[in-house]
Amino acid sequence: MAVQKYSKVEPEENVRVSVKINGRVYAETVEARMLLIDFIRDVAKLKGSKIGCDTTSCGACTVIVNGRSVKSCTMFAFEADGAEILTVEGLSADDKLHPLQEAFWNNHALQCGYCTAGMLMSAYYLLKKNPHPTEEEIRKGLAGNICRCTGYINIIKAVKEAASKGGSA
Numbered sequence: 431m432a433v434q435k436y437s438k439v440e441p442e443e444n445v446r447v448s449v450k451i452n453g454r455v456y457a458e459t460v461e462a463r464m465l466l467i468d469f470i471r472d473v474a475k476l477k478g479s480k481i482g483c484d485t486t487s488c489g490a491c492t493v494i495v496n497g498r499s500v501k502s503c504t505m506f507a508f509e510a511d512g513a514e515i516l517t518v519e520g521l522s523a524d525d526k527l528h529p530l531q532e533a534f535w536n537n538h539a540l541q542c543g544y545c546t547a548g549m550l551m552s553a554y555y556l557l558k559k560n561p562h563p564t565e566e567e568i569r570k571g572l573a574g575n576i577c578r579c580t581g582y583i584n585i586i587k588a589v590k591e592a593a594s595k596g597g598s599a
């Protein structure tokens with residue numbers, strides 16, 4: 431997990447936060463109470479990750495921090511200082527969709543799309559750990575992500591398809 435250089439801070443204290451997101455460094459002085467999701471959206475201006483609840487319930491804000499999936503509304507930005515973060519914007523490369531994105535597209539695994547970034551990042555983490563999950567393992571892996579449009583069946587199909595095409599890449 432991230433390196434923490436602050437042992438104690440007051441919520442309104444200003445702290446310097448420097449993180450690498452999708453290979454690019456973003457450094458800013460922010461209030462200690464700023465959440466990581468707000469740093470990602472408002473400082474780095476990466477709006478793919480969403481805020482659905484702010485209370486660790488929905489998974490819309492899921493990103494990868496130092497190789498582990500994290501609901502970024504549950505972490506202060508300063509706690510991520512020095513971390514490497516992957517967001518949905520970092521999934522595709524060379525103008526090509528990631529196999530998971532391709533599979534979501536093929537299987538109509540989104541409706542309004544609000545949960546999609548979080549679903550993709552949780553699925554990405556799942557396939558990194560377990561490239562060939564069973565349906566039950568997929569359901570478990572995505573259990574922390576809520577789709578208000580209830581498109582779970584197609585989301586599971588998409589993750590299966592991505593797994594069969596090397597979606598952990």
Ligand code: FES
Pocket residue numbers: 480481482483484485486487488489490491492501502503504
């Ligand atoms: S916004 Fe983070 S879990 Fe819902």
Ligand code: FES
Pocket residue numbers: 539540541542543544545546576577578579580581
């Ligand atoms: S597609 Fe609408 S919330 Fe999941």
